[in-house]
Amino acid sequence: MSARPARLALLATVFICAACGLVYELALVALGSYLIGDTVGQASIVLSLMVFAMGIGALVAKPLQKRAAVSFAMIELVLALLGGLSVLLLYAAFAWLSLYTPALIAMALALGVLIGAEIPLLMELLQRIRAQAAGSAVADLFAADYVGALLGGLAFPFVLLPVFGQIEGAIVVGIVNALAGLGLVLVVFREELGRRGKALLFGGAVVVFGVLGGAYALADDFEVTARQALYADPVVHAERTPYQDIVITESFALSGDRDVRLFLNGDLQFSSIDEYRYHEALVHPAMAGPRRDVLILGGGDGLALREVLRHPDVASATLVELDPAVIALAKTDPLLLESNGGAFADPRVTTLTQDAFSWLRGASTDYDVVIVDMPDPDSTATAKLYSVEFYGLLERVLRADGRVVVQSGSPFFAPHAFWCVESSLREAGFSTLPYQVNVPAFGEWGFHLAARMPPRLELPDLPLRSLDETSLGAAAVFPPDRRKPADVRSSTLMDPVIMRYSRQEWTNY
Numbered sequence: 001m002s003a004r005p006a007r008l009a010l011l012a013t014v015f016i017c018a019a020c021g022l023v024y025e026l027a028l029v030a031l032g033s034y035l036i037g038d039t040v041g042q043a044s045i046v047l048s049l050m051v052f053a054m055g056i057g058a059l060v061a062k063p064l065q066k067r068a069a070v071s072f073a074m075i076e077l078v079l080a081l082l083g084g085l086s087v088l089l090l091y092a093a094f095a096w097l098s099l100y101t102p103a104l105i106a107m108a109l110a111l112g113v114l115i116g117a118e119i120p121l122l123m124e125l126l127q128r129i130r131a132q133a134a135g136s137a138v139a140d141l142f143a144a145d146y147v148g149a150l151l152g153g154l155a156f157p158f159v160l161l162p163v164f165g166q167i168e169g170a171i172v173v174g175i176v177n178a179l180a181g182l183g184l185v186l187v188v189f190r191e192e193l194g195r196r197g198k199a200l201l202f203g204g205a206v207v208v209f210g211v212l213g214g215a216y217a218l219a220d221d222f223e224v225t226a227r228q229a230l231y232a233d234p235v236v237h238a239e240r241t242p243y244q245d246i247v248i249t250e251s252f253a254l255s256g257d258r259d260v261r262l263f264l265n266g267d268l269q270f271s272s273i274d275e276y277r278y279h280e281a282l283v284h285p286a287m288a289g290p291r292r293d294v295l296i297l298g299g300g301d302g303l304a305l306r307e308v309l310r311h312p313d314v315a316s317a318t319l320v321e322l323d324p325a326v327i328a329l330a331k332t333d334p335l336l337l338e339s340n341g342g343a344f345a346d347p348r349v350t351t352l353t354q355d356a357f358s359w360l361r362g363a364s365t366d367y368d369v370v371i372v373d374m375p376d377p378d379s380t381a382t383a384k385l386y387s388v389e390f391y392g393l394l395e396r397v398l399r400a401d402g403r404v405v406v407q408s409g410s411p412f413f414a415p416h417a418f419w420c421v422e423s424s425l426r427e428a429g430f431s432t433l434p435y436q437v438n439v440p441a442f443g444e445w446g447f448h449l450a451a452r453m454p455p456r457l458e459l460p461d462l463p464l465r466s467l468d469e470t471s472l473g474a475a476a477v478f479p480p481d482r483r484k485p486a487d488v489r490s491s492t493l494m495d496p497v498i499m500r501y502s503r504q505e506w507t508n509y
Contacts, residue, residue, distance in 0.1 A: 003129050003130045006129045006188045007126065007129050007130065007140075009183075009187065009188050010125060010129065010188065011140060011141070012144075013122070013180050013181065013184040014122055014144040014145050015144045015145075015148035017148065017180055017181065018146070018147075018148030018152065019148040019149065019151040019152030019155065020079075020080075020152065020174075020176060020177040020180070021083075021111075021115045021118075021152070022152035022153050023083075023152045023155065023160065023169075024086060024111050024115075024170070024173070025046055025050055026153065026157075027086060027087050027156070027166060027169070027170050027173075028042075028086060028104065028107065029043045029047075030156075030161070031087055031166060032045075032046070032100075032104060034245055034265055034266075035091075035265075036101075037265070037379040039379050039380055040380050045104065045105070046108050049105060049109055049112060050109075051112065052109075053108065053109045053113045054112045054113070054115055054116030055116060056113050057112060057114060057115060057116025058117065058119065058120050060113060060116075060117055061075075061116070061117035061118075061120040062120065064117070065120065065121065067197075068121045068125050069125060069192045070185065070192075070193055070197040070201065071121055072121040072122065072125065072184075073181050073182055073185040073186075073201050073204075074204060075117050076118075076178060076180070076181025076182070077201075077205065077208045078114060079114040079118075080174040080175065080181070080208055081174065081207075081208045081212065082110055082114070083111055083170065083173065083177060084174020084175065084177070084178075084215070085171070085212070085215060086170055087166045088167050088215060088219070088222060089103065090107060091167070091223075091226050092222075094230075095227070096226070096229055119141060122141060123137060123138070123141060125189065128189075129188070157242075160172070162242065165240060166240070167219045167222070167223060168216055171212050171216045171219065172216070174208075175212050175216075178205065185201070230266065231247065232249075232251075233250060233261065234249060235248070236248050236250045237333065241323055241325040243325075244264050244265045244323060245263075245264065245265050246262075246326065247262075247264075248333065248335060248336070249263070257273055259271055259272060260272040260335045260336075260339060261441075262301055264326075264375060265375075267378075269301060269375075270301065270303060270339075270441070271441035273440075273441070274439055274440045274441050275303055275339065275439075275441075277437060277438070277440075277466040278439045278442070279306070280307060280464050280466050281435075281445075281447060281466070281467060281475070282304060282307075282373060282447060283307035283308055283405070284460055284462065284464060285405065285435070285447075285449055285457055285458065285459065286369050286370075286404070286449060287308070287460050288458040289368070289369075289401065289402075290368040290369075290399070290401055290402065291313065291314055291368050291369050292313065292314065292315045292316070292368050293314075293316050293365070293366070293367045293368050293369075294308050294314055294316070294368065294369045294370075295317075295320070295367040295369070295370045295371070295397065296308065296370075297320050297356040297370065297372050297373065297374060298320075298321060298372065298373040298375070298385075299319060299321070299371065299373035300322075300326035300327045300330060301339070301340060302330040302341075302343040302344055303339060303340050303343075304373045305340065306339075306343040308371070309346050309348065309349070311460065311462065314348060315348065316348055316350065317349050317350070318351075319349065319350070319351050319352070320354055320359050321351070321352070321353055322353070323353070327353065330344060331344045356374070356385060356390075357384055357385060360393035360394065360396075360397065361393060363393075363396075366402075367398060367399065368399055369405075370394055370403075370404045371404075372404065372406040372407065374407065376414075376499050377417060377491070377496070377497065378498060378499045379498065380498070383491060383497065383498055384493055384496065386417075386491050386497070387491050387492050388424045388427045388491065388492050389492065391427075391428035392428045392429070394428070395430065395452075398452075400452065401451075401452075402451065402452075403455060404425075404450040405447055405449050406421055406447065406448045406450065407445075407447055408421040408422075408434070408446045409421075409445075409499055410443060410444060410445060410446065411434075411436055411444060412443055412444045412482070414499045415485065416485065417497055417498070417499035418434075418446045419484040419485060419488040420488055420489065420491050420497045422488075423489060424492075425448060425450045427490045430450035430451065431450065431451055431452065431454040431455060432448050432449065432450045433448070433450075433454070433455045433456070434446060434448050434476070435447055435448075435449065435457060435472070435476045436475055436478070436482075437466070437475050457472050457473065458472070459472060
């Protein structure tokens with residue numbers, strides 16, 4: 001092959017390999033965000049370790065430059081195998097071994113070393129095609145590398161995840177990675193391969209493509225089995241949306257009652273056996289006053305909405321939920337319909353599928369009651385929904401005598417984050433009243449009632465299963481070891497407070 005086509009083939013390979021390498025990085029970050037939360041922490045671990053390991057890989061590649069062609073091809077085969085299986089292996093480590101973080105560190109280091117070894121070898125191969133000044137060669141390689149990274153960065157969220165999902169997407173990228181590395185060496189540098197080198201490459205290719213192909217074929221079965229290992233009860237529905245992992249389990253308690261549980265990204269949202277305790281405590285103290293127009297932020301399962309609609313004098317209930325898949329499930333799944341009583345079919349309900357923070361910035365309607373039923377602030381994505389700025393936006397849509405209630409997490413497992421909600425609400429201009437109830441599926445669970453004037457804990461004239469005036473009054477009393485610490489600060493967009501507790505700790509409780 002002449003020099004010009006050979007150089008173009010090599011630069012195209014650099015482009016593809018860079019795209020694949022960035023996809024591996026993003027896949028590790030995304031998986032950690034789904035399984036662990038704390039996107040910033042996961043991204044920091046993955047990116048810093050991989051960049052460090054890339055430097056090591058560049059040094060490791062120096063003695064391989066004498067046999068650059070076969071070394072590059074073998075590195076790409078190993079990288080394709082490890083990168084293609086990375087999500088599957090880490091998911092297995094999380095589901096069965098509870099060793100996710102050590103496995104993530106090992107995977108990030110291994111991938112980083114292999115990716116770092118690519119450029120020195122490709123530089124050597126480029127110079128063999130046609131010798132050129134070092135600066136010019138570096139410019140060509142890095143231009144192709146950076147543009148390829150752009151392709152990988154855009155393809156991961158907009159093509160690979162929606163079309164293939166995380167496990168299959170990583171495997172597809174691994175196959176592309178292997179084809180690119182082998183194609184370059186076998187087409188452009190085949191004359192440099194001896195008999196042993198060709199046998200090694202063909203044998204490696206058979207193994208890599210065989211393993212990746214088999215993994216792709218079995219990926220769905222693996223995901224079902226691994227997912228079930230994470231949940232004590234049988235999984236009856238599972239889907240991954242652009243926003244989260246949605247899982248519904250079903251079992252039967254010793255009493256014979258059906259126990260339907262909804263999980264988002266592995267976090268329990270409700271158990272049908274006792275969810276009424278949570279939703280009655282969340283909704284009705286805020287409804288003891290003007291309640292003509294009600295706004296619910298989050299709560300896409302429709303259970304808080306069900307409680308709101310029990311009040312016949314509610315004229316409108318607007319629900320803002322980020323993930324349309326949650327609402328679609330709440331409207332169609334028989335198990336969720338049984339729990340929410342078909343609340344979305346009520347003509348008083350308006351449903352909006354938008355980010356609550358962004359929607360509030362443009363909202364112009366005022367409400368008597370605002371119910372914030374958001375996921376816990378255990379990541380930077382959800383922490384903004386517990387910030388001073390967010391509560392300031394709430395204040396703008398609340399009528400003068402209106403009330404806000406915020407689900408605030410566990411004062412037992414995450415007391416600092418719980419009391420941070422009060423500090424943030426107060427900084428936004430609200431008077432607050434914290435309270436807690438016992439929900440067996442969760443343990444002690446806390447809420448904050450807020451208004452412009454000091455609010456009172458009271459109940460509307462409505463029969464409730466878990467609350468009366470006496471028990472509600474007791475809910476506002478915190479024992480000495482659960483009262484607000486002195487060092488609690490507010491959460492802001494620029495300095496968020498993240499709720500932290502381990503899932504193992506939660507399970508053991």
